[in-house]
Each structure stands twice: as structure tokens, then as C-alpha cells.
Amino acid sequence: MARSTENKIVLVTRKSRLDELIQRFNTEGQARFYVEHLGADFSDYQAEHQRYRQAVLEAEKMLAHHGRVQVLDRAFVPNFVFGAQDTVVALGQDGLVANVLKYLAGQPLIGVNPDPARWEGVLLPFSVRDLERLVPEVFAGRRPLREVSMAQAVLNTGETLCAVNDLFIGPRTHTSARYEISTGGESERQSSSGIIVSTGMGASGWLRSVLAGAGGIVSSLTGEDDMPTAIEDFRWESDYLYFSVREPWPSKTSASSISFGQVTGDNPLTLVSHMPENGVIFSDGIESDFVQFNAGTRATISVADRRGLLVS
16 A cells, blocks of 8 residues: 655554453453453443444554554653654543643644544544544644643752643652742742642643632632632643642641642742652653652742644
């Protein structure tokens, strides 16, 4: 089969739930026994798996008409070297788009929904069939690209971690995080459940739940019903972030006056860990994608210099 160009296309895929069950239990039969023993419907796992595998095959075949295709499992994305001229296609759920985007450096990313009947796909505006007309338009520069701001944590250890949706800074386990927080010329020692830093893209995720929880508490105590659950004009391309401290504990050695605020280029957020162990910073809800944040480590949180590009 002749391809129309020699452009490289990286097709990023993910394991299905059935793949993960087989990985855990060694065989599909043992996975079936485990799921059905608990009273769940194993056929749903099979149907999802079959639909996803079919979508992968269709996408790979279609993309092969237009360029050189490399299929890449999500697990290998952090260590994969993307070429400057690569076009990247993420075939999966919304989280896959975020997980891939933060490792790119200006390459356009196409989010494809493999199963529109199952997945809402806020970040997956295209179907597999759309790739036939979409990819040539991307190669020709005729498709609009939407910029996405990212958060970054730069540590005094020399490590850097980026996030498309949000960063979490705190304890690895369900214990208290201890640190010094500085922003806007003010500093204080805190003990809390950790800190969430959200981007405009992440505003509909973890940040929304933080606002909903805080609003619900205030509403219950004051009787006010009109509590905000979103921040107006906080967009994917916004050049600022918001941070929220989870459950700050005021005591003789810790304060709670700094609990929520904006992070800008002129006003980064600085954190110094006072945790002897189990302190982490992870991004986009993936706990395995982390850097250590233990005693003496300083993290400067800001908007990343680079931005993601989503094909729209």
C-alpha cells in the first residue's frame, strides 16, 4: 500500500480494562471468574475491549495511507522521544490526551474518541473516520490549533514536572503534609492534606470539585444557596493558574490564612517541604508520574513556558 507522505504519525493507545485484568490475573478465564464472582458483568469488559481493539486497527490502517505510523502504548510515553515534525494521535479517553500533551513540545495532538457511545470525550472531538480527511489538513496546516496552558513544578533538585490539568503537592499516603508556602510576599508554615494547582483545562475537574465542596460547606453554614462552582473566564489558554490548599490545619505551629489564590508569571507559588519522607508532587491524577518532595526540597510552581497544541 502506497502512502501519500513520509510524515511520521505517532498513534498513542492505552490498555483496556480487560487488558489490565488479564495482566493481573494472567488469563481471561481467571479474570472472568474474579469479575463474575463479585457479581459484575464481564461481558461489558469484553465489549469495551473488542470495540477499542477494532478502533485501533481501523485508525492504524487509515493513518498508514497518509504517513509512517508508529503505535505507542501510553506506558512508554514519558520516555519516548517525539520528533519535532511528528503528528500525534491519542486514541482513548480524555485522560489520555492530558497524559500525552504534557510530554509534547509543540507537536499537534489529535484527540480521537474510539467509542462515542461509551465515552463523553470532552477532549476527543473526532472519530476514527474523521482521520481520513483530518490528517491531510493537519499536514497542510489548514486545521486550527487550540493552545493549552500547562503548570510546571521546578525543584531545587533539578527536576521539573509539568501538568495539563493539575499538580498535587502533598503526602503519598493519607497523612498530613507539612511545608512552608509563599505567595504574594506572604509566607507561613502549614499542615494540610496537600495542595492542588489547576490549569484552565483542569478547571472542570479537580478544581471544580474543590469549589463545589467549599461552596456546599459555606451554604450549609450560612444558608446562602448561590455558591460558585466555577471560575469565570478561566480558559484552557489562560496564562495563570489557581492553587487550593486542602483542609489546612491551624495550630500553634501551623497557619491557614493562605488557602486559595492565583499563580501568575509575576507571582509564582513557592513551597518548601518539611516532610522527612513520603512527600510527592504528581500530575494529572497519575500517582505514578511523580517527583519526590521531601525535607529541604523547594518547589516553584508557575505557568510552563511551553504550551500544548490541540487540533480542533
